[in-house]
Amino acid sequence: MSASLAERARDGDRRALARLLTEVENRTAAGEAALKALYPLAGRAHLVGVTGAPGSGKSTLVAALTGEARKAGRTVAVIAIDPSSPITGGAILGDRVRMQIHATDDDVFIRSMASRGHSGGLAASTVAAAAVMDASGFGLIFIETVGTGQSEVEVAAIADTTVVVQSPEMGDEVQAIKAGLLEVADIVVVNKSDRPGADRAAAQLRAMLTVGASADRAAGDRPRPKRPDVMLCSALTGKGVPELLAALDRREAARSSAGAGARDASALKRAEAQISGILSQRVAAGLADPARAAARDATLAAVAAHEIDPFTAADRLLALLGRAAEG
Amino acid sequence: MSDATARPIKVLIAKPGLDGHDRGAKVLARGLRDEGFEVIYTGLRQTPEMVVSAALQEDVDVVGLSILSGAHMTLLPKICAGLREKGMDDVLVTAGGIIPDDDIAALERAGVSRVFGPGTTIREVADFIRTSVKRREV
Numbered sequence: 001m002s003a004s005l006a007e008r009a010r011d012g013d014r015r016a017l018a019r020l021l022t023e024v025e026n027r028t029a030a031g032e033a034a035l036k037a038l039y040p041l042a043g044r045a046h047l048v049g050v051t052g053a054p055g056s057g058k059s060t061l062v063a064a065l066t067g068e069a070r071k072a073g074r075t076v077a078v079i080a081i082d083p084s085s086p087i088t089g090g091a092i093l094g095d096r097v098r099m100q101i102h103a104t105d106d107d108v109f110i111r112s113m114a115s116r117g118h119s120g121g122l123a124a125s126t127v128a129a130a131a132v133m134d135a136s137g138f139g140l141i142f143i144e145t146v147g148t149g150q151s152e153v154e155v156a157a158i159a160d161t162t163v164v165v166q167s168p169e170m171g172d173e174v175q176a177i178k179a180g181l182l183e184v185a186d187i188v189v190v191n192k193s194d195r196p197g198a199d200r201a202a203a204q205l206r207a208m209l210t211v212g213a214s215a216d217r218a219a220g221d222r223p224r225p226k227r228p229d230v231m232l233c234s235a236l237t238g239k240g241v242p243e244l245l246a247a248l249d250r251r252e253a254a255r256s257s258a259g260a261g262a263r264d265a266s267a268l269k270r271a272e273a274q275i276s277g278i279l280s281q282r283v284a285a286g287l288a289d290p291a292r293a294a295a296r297d298a299t300l301a302a303v304a305a306h307e308i309d310p311f312t313a314a315d316r317l318l319a320l321l322g323r324a325a326e327g
Numbered sequence: 328m329s330d331a332t333a334r335p336i337k338v339l340i341a342k343p344g345l346d347g348h349d350r351g352a353k354v355l356a357r358g359l360r361d362e363g364f365e366v367i368y369t370g371l372r373q374t375p376e377m378v379v380s381a382a383l384q385e386d387v388d389v390v391g392l393s394i395l396s397g398a399h400m401t402l403l404p405k406i407c408a409g410l411r412e413k414g415m416d417d418v419l420v421t422a423g424g425i426i427p428d429d430d431i432a433a434l435e436r437a438g439v440s441r442v443f444g445p446g447t448t449i450r451e452v453a454d455f456i457r458t459s460v461k462r463r464e465v
Contacts, residue, residue: 015414018386026334089335090360096381097370103377110384114335114365 006034009136010041014109017136021111024132025125027281035128041135043267045077046252047143049159051121051181054147056165057191059098061235061244062142066102068245069140075107077138079130081123083146084114091115095144109138120154121145124281127158127274148181156184157273160266161251163187163244164228166205168197176208185209185228187247193232193240206230286321295320335365336460338389341378342371343406346396351424355391358449364456375402379409382418388460391452392439394424399434407438417461423447 005023008016023031050058059080066076080095093112102108111133113123122145123129130141145155156162164185170176182188188209190202210227229247233240255266287296299316302308308316340356342349349371356366367385369377382390390410392403403422410418422434423443431442441455 015383018384022386084335084365085360085363088361088363090363091335091365092356092360093365093367093385096367096385100369100373100377100381103369103380104374110381112367112385116335 005030006037009034009132010038012137014106017109017132018111020132021129024128025113025123027125031128035131038132038135042131043134045130045134045139045141046248047130047134047141047158047160047270048248049143049145049155049162050165051145051148051152051155051162052165052191053149053167053170056147056167057235058144058147058165059095061163061165061189061191061233061241062095062144063099063101064235064238064241065142065245065248066099066108068241070102070105070108073107074140075138076102076109077130077133077136077141078108078110078144079113079126079133079141080110080144081113081115081121081126081146084116086117089116109133109136115146119152121148121152122154122158124277127270127277130158150178150180153181153184154273158270160255161186161248163189163248165189165191166201167192168195168201170201170205173204173208176205182209182228183225186226186251187244188228188230189244190230190232191235194234194237198232202230202232283318283321287317292320335363336389336456337365337367337385337387338391338456339367339369339378339382339385339387340391340393341369341373341381342393343373343375343378343402344394344396344398345372346394347371348395349393351395352393355393355423355449355452359453359456362449362453364453375405375409378406379413379415382410382415383413387418389419389421389456392420392422392424394422394426397425399424399426400430403434403439404437411438419456419460421452421455423452 005016005020009020020034024035050062052058062078069076078099082091082093082095084091091114093114095112096110099110113126115123118124126143130143133141143155143159145152162184164181166188168190176182188205190198192198209230231240231244231247233244235241296317299313303310303313338359340352342352356368359366367387369381392406394402407420420439421441421443422439426442434442440459443452
């Protein structure tokens with residue numbers, strides 16, 4: 001029956017898509033089966049990660065970009081992630097508040113996700129959810145992270161293009177040269193350009209992020225930081241939003257026309273992120289299997305008593321799982 | 328592999344109509360968060376169509392409607408009908424705010440499962456949701 005849910009989602013049934021996303025989010029067997037069916041159809045959409053500090057205007061900006069894309073008749077999906085409580089598991093998912101102007105547009109699909117204990121700014125099922133939307137025909141997919149600090153950079157590993165949103169009050173040039181979030185940006189947006197200080201913040205970011213970047217030196221094998229575009233925009237008034245969407249489209253066009261190599265780079269990173277997530281999930285599920293409880297508990301007890309070291313213990317448990325996979 | 332029993336219940340808290348007072352809705356949203364629910368809040372001045380569409384896209388278990396404007400007899404039945412029309416008969420609908428006792432029976436006939444009056448505790452709402460929500464099969 002899940003196959004028909006996948007088929008219905010693919011054929012444009014929004015209710016089926018919503019139900020399927022729940023299965024995927026809850027990591028049910030039905031969700032996994034549907035993903036297997038839909039995965040070959042995905043890989044066409046432009047996945048745009050939007051990240052930045054709480055209150056920097058990510059949701060409002062995504063809503064504004066969505067409106068701009070809709071003017072051209074494009075279909076847009078949004079995954080908006082907000083944090084789960086580490087104490088109760090509950091969450092307030094409030095990003096839709098800024099996006100409700102698109103609520104009744106059938107060609108815009110907005111889905112909130114709670115992070116459910118996953119750190120890094122995303123939820124564990126975000127990439128899978130994006131693949132389902134991609135296979136359902138949405139050409140532009142925004143992935144809005146939780147409000148991030150300086151180092152939640154996971155979105156860059158799963159998005160084709162990463163937008164980091166800053167507000168004019170971001171701080172001085174020292175903030176701009178710190179490692180972390182700003183390093184993974186393809187485009188840095190200084191939002192709220194209607195406020196004082198925005199031009200200065202953009203100038204500081206440009207000076208620090210682009211002038212000093214060393215991509216033009218002989219690099220050897222050392223990974224090079226990106227040289228992001230720095231753009232000013234006001235999601236509230238709409239100023240700069242068409243230019244930002246155009247910049248996103250140029251990135252996507254460049255990536256597509258650069259041939260398989262450039263396109264593969266982000267797809268490979270995404271594949272790696274997905275598979276490592278699934279691997280750790282599988283390992284955890286394998287160890288939770290009651291059939292292995294005795295061996296697992298004995299190993300844990302041996303480490304707790306300092307009879308064996310944790311590295312040896314981990315190797316033993318992996319070997320245990322490996323035998324199960326072969327058998 | 329399925330852990331459907333452990334997954335949080337998803338609740339949409341919406342304010343249909345034109346009253347601009349959402350302190351109560353926000354306090355309830357926060358309280359339900361503390362009860363372990365995933366609460367989607369959509370903000371003020373929602374049309375019935377917007378509420379139905381948000382409930383559909385988010386695939387929620389519960390729609391909680393806060394209304395103080397007096398338009399509940401028009402808006403709430405429209406939302407219940409809209410949910411049914413989209414095949415979401417299994418979504419639990421509750422309401423709160425300022426709703427006269429005389430209107431409750433009619434709202435229940437229209438599809439609202441429970442109307443919570445002023446003075447209701449968050450615990451009461453949470454307990455009602457936990458016992459009433461329908462766990463769905465795919």
